[in-house]
Amino acid sequence: MSVKKFVVGCFDDEKVLFPAVSKVRKAGYKIHDVYTPFPVHGLDHAMGLRETSLHTAGFIYGLTGTTTAVTFMSWVFTKDWPVNIGGKPHFALPAWIPITFELTVLMAAVGMVLTFCYICQLAPFIKKHHFHLRATDDLFVMVIECTDKTNEEDLKNFLAGAGAKEINVQVAETDWWIGRYDKEQQLYKQPSVA
Amino acid sequence: MSLIKYESPIREPLVDGHKTYHDVTEDICHTIEAKPTRLWYIGFGISVALLMFGVYSVYREVTYGIGQWNVNRTIGWGWDITNFVWWVGIGHAGTLISAILLLFRQGWRTGVNRAAEAMTIFAVMCAGQFPIFHMGRVWMAFFTLPYPNTRGPLWPNFNSPLMWDVFAISTYFTVSLLFWYSGLIPDLATVRDRAKTKLRKHLYGIASFGWTGSTKHWQRHESLSLVLAGLSTPLVLSVHTIVSFDFATSIVPGWHTTIFPPYFVAGAIFSGFAMVQTLMLILRKVMNLDQYITLGHIEAMNKVIVLTGSIVGCAYLTELFMAWYSMVPYEQEHFFKYRIAGPYGWSYWLMMTCNVISPQLFWFKKLRRNIAFTFIMSIVVNIGMWFERFVIIVTSVYRDYLPSSWSIYYRPSIWEIGFYMGTFGLFFTCFFLFAKYFPVIAIAEIKHVLKTTGETYKNDMEGLEKMSDEQFYELTHHDHHDSSVKVAQH
Numbered sequence: 001m002s003v004k005k006f007v008v009g010c011f012d013d014e015k016v017l018f019p020a021v022s023k024v025r026k027a028g029y030k031i032h033d034v035y036t037p038f039p040v041h042g043l044d045h046a047m048g049l050r051e052t053s054l055h056t057a058g059f060i061y062g063l064t065g066t067t068t069a070v071t072f073m074s075w076v077f078t079k080d081w082p083v084n085i086g087g088k089p090h091f092a093l094p095a096w097i098p099i100t101f102e103l104t105v106l107m108a109a110v111g112m113v114l115t116f117c118y119i120c121q122l123a124p125f126i127k128k129h130h131f132h133l134r135a136t137d138d139l140f141v142m143v144i145e146c147t148d149k150t151n152e153e154d155l156k157n158f159l160a161g162a163g164a165k166e167i168n169v170q171v172a173e174t175d176w177w178i179g180r181y182d183k184e185q186q187l188y189k190q191p192s193v194a
Numbered sequence: 195m196s197l198i199k200y201e202s203p204i205r206e207p208l209v210d211g212h213k214t215y216h217d218v219t220e221d222i223c224h225t226i227e228a229k230p231t232r233l234w235y236i237g238f239g240i241s242v243a244l245l246m247f248g249v250y251s252v253y254r255e256v257t258y259g260i261g262q263w264n265v266n267r268t269i270g271w272g273w274d275i276t277n278f279v280w281w282v283g284i285g286h287a288g289t290l291i292s293a294i295l296l297l298f299r300q301g302w303r304t305g306v307n308r309a310a311e312a313m314t315i316f317a318v319m320c321a322g323q324f325p326i327f328h329m330g331r332v333w334m335a336f337f338t339l340p341y342p343n344t345r346g347p348l349w350p351n352f353n354s355p356l357m358w359d360v361f362a363i364s365t366y367f368t369v370s371l372l373f374w375y376s377g378l379i380p381d382l383a384t385v386r387d388r389a390k391t392k393l394r395k396h397l398y399g400i401a402s403f404g405w406t407g408s409t410k411h412w413q414r415h416e417s418l419s420l421v422l423a424g425l426s427t428p429l430v431l432s433v434h435t436i437v438s439f440d441f442a443t444s445i446v447p448g449w450h451t452t453i454f455p456p457y458f459v460a461g462a463i464f465s466g467f468a469m470v471q472t473l474m475l476i477l478r479k480v481m482n483l484d485q486y487i488t489l490g491h492i493e494a495m496n497k498v499i500v501l502t503g504s505i506v507g508c509a510y511l512t513e514l515f516m517a518w519y520s521m522v523p524y525e526q527e528h529f530f531k532y533r534i535a536g537p538y539g540w541s542y543w544l545m546m547t548c549n550v551i552s553p554q555l556f557w558f559k560k561l562r563r564n565i566a567f568t569f570i571m572s573i574v575v576n577i578g579m580w581f582e583r584f585v586i587i588v589t590s591v592y593r594d595y596l597p598s599s600w601s602i603y604y605r606p607s608i609w610e611i612g613f614y615m616g617t618f619g620l621f622f623t624c625f626f627l628f629a630k631y632f633p634v635i636a637i638a639e640i641k642h643v644l645k646t647t648g649e650t651y652k653n654d655m656e657g658l659e660k661m662s663d664e665q666f667y668e669l670t671h672h673d674h675h676d677s678s679v680k681v682a683q684h
Contacts, residue, residue, distance in 0.1 A: 014645075037215060037384070038638040039412040049410055054417045062425075072340070076349045085353055098358040098436050102365040105425050105432075109369040113376055116418045117403065120411045122379065126404035135407045136384040138215035181399025182392040 005146040005171050007155045008131045009164030010139045014040050017140045020162035021046045032143040035135035058112040065107030069100040127179030129172040208301050208643055210485040215641050222635050223385055225481050230630055241622035248616005251609040252327055260330045263610040266601055268591045273606045274328045276583040277614050281321035282437055286430055287466025288314025289370050293426035302494050304639040305486045310470045311374040316624040318367045320617035355439040362436040369429055373422045379405050381633040434462040447528035448590030457509035464502035465579035467495050471572035486635050493562045500556035507550035533589045537603055541581050548578020
């Protein structure tokens with residue numbers, strides 16, 4: 001929950017964006033984020049982001065599914081209510097493989113998607129500040145956070161030199177809030193510059 | 195450049211024409227923003243009418259019982275389970291395209307995966323209706339779920355293939371839905387951000403979950419897609435394997451064979467791709483998407499059809515061979531007297547013609563790239579695959595070990611047919627709504643491959659191809675990303 005000031009530079013080509021990202025980082029500016037219309041491979045590394053551990057979470061969810069299925073079915077058929085099914089063993093592990101597999105996949109998938117939505121703050125009715133509407137169309141929008149020491153004009157010129165086609169300054173809420181996209185809304189009535 | 199030839203002699207461009215990123219957005223989103231055409235209303239109307247007839251048929255079945263259908267002893271699984279297996283099979287192509295082809299890095303999947311995944315979800319929805327209503331007392335359907343109940347608790351039988359089916363189909367539906375929707379979120383955000391009307395902004399705002407396109411989010415999104423693809427790949431194979439277990443684990447001649455799982459999976463992919471062809475050919479015509487769903491895409495899918503059709507053909511012949519080779523009199527009687535001959539012999543030969551013989555025409559490149567022929571073929575294959583399930587179910591059970599319990603000739607009642615027609619209604623109602631209100635092609639994925647394929651890429655690379663090895667080395671031994679800028683400037 002914080003309102004900050006940003007200088008926003010929009011690029012129309014990822015070939016210009018990549019060197020611009022490294023220039024901006026070398027110059028010591030803090031890139032808040034780069035919004036792109038599609039996944040640009042290598043951009044996360046260029047920005048110095050660490051690898052995501054989402055897949056590790058998925059693995060753990062999967063294992064949870066496996067153990068849940070096996071322990072539950074063995075408990076049901078050996079302890080809770082052992083049914084004689086054609087004289088076959090109560091502990092019928094081979095017959096449980098299909099359900100165990102399905103539950104593994106189900107838990108891994110559902111768990112991962114929920115985790116993904118949670119860490120990216122994605123859900124219906126969530127609204128966020130969008131720095132440029134064409135960030136989901138054809139612009140690569142680099143958002144640089146202003147600190148006390150940042151000279152806005154210098155930064156603007158710097159971005160223009162790096163190839164940005166459109167540059168502006170925005171004061172924006174960085175967090176999400178419950179809102180509608182058909183209305184102009186802010187989290188706070190009168191945003192104050194931090 | 196002599197070292198590497200950038201223009202592939204084999205691979206066709208995935209997107210035709212000189213497209214910018216904005217053109218892609220425009221081409222795919224304009225149908226969402228325009229008023230539906232007359233054709234759309236007519237198609238939608240017919241689908242809803244079919245759906246209504248289906249609802250009435252199901253109402254009759256629920257009110258008066260399974261007696262509304264002509265299923266009998268020993269044909270307890272008539273049209274109903276035939277339709278179930280048929281729809282589940284169709285539901286396999288979508289996830290196959292989006293998952294297995296993603297893992298195999300098949301670029302052409304980007305043009306067709308979104309609509310194919312939607313098709314999967316709707317087909318599985320249709321499939322699910324049949325076993326549920328086949329229970330007769332449909333209000334007891336929740337008994338299949340393992341929840342602590344007041345009947346003991348009496349748990350469902352986890353050793354039963356029918357129970358496995360409950361888990362397999364519901365897992366498949368859930369995972370396909372999550373996979374499809376997580377891919378849709380960025381594209382729905384694209385629609386939201388270019389929406390002009392308030393209602394559209396609001397609704398797509400809800401649907402797109404507040405997606406911004408942040409690099410970190412994309413990174414996680416990519417990881418999510420990859421893992422979901424990895425999970426869906428064995429899932430697709432497991433689902434139809436488990437459906438085949440419904441038959442293969444029983445001791446009925448014609449069902450009790452170990453070849454069933456691979457044979458069913460191949461058949462599912464076969465019929466699924468045929469349905470994808472049917473829908474894609476209509477979509478690209480109606481929505482002017484022929485630059486995204488190119489002849490190359492159609493040909494690629496036809497290659498899959500001829501491959502899987504041949505696998506299915508091998509399986510049919512193997513079944514016959516094994517019946518003879520096993521020396522089991524019941525198997526032999528069943529296959530050679532009651533399946534390829536006898537009162538239902540016509541259905542066997544219809545299946546053979548549609549599934550095995552006619553797809554072989556796709557060995558000819560000219561026919562693989564012929565749109566009209568592909569369209570007819572896709573329907574022929576789906577008829578053939580419906581008859582495959584009919585043959586497996588009806589001809590296996592109408593005459594069993596005891597001649598005194600042999601069935602009379604089985605014909606479906608109008609309400610059985612109505613139920614089937616109703617699922618067509620459901621399927622196409624959903625598909626028409628999808629085609630109108632959702633991006634039918636994965637916009638972000640197309641943009642992602644746009645610069646590595648097609649005319650734009652070729653133009654960029656022309657300079658490189660003319661370069662000498664020394665120049666190329668000088669250009670590329672610096673930082674990779676800087677070099678790409680120089681290439682563009684070159």
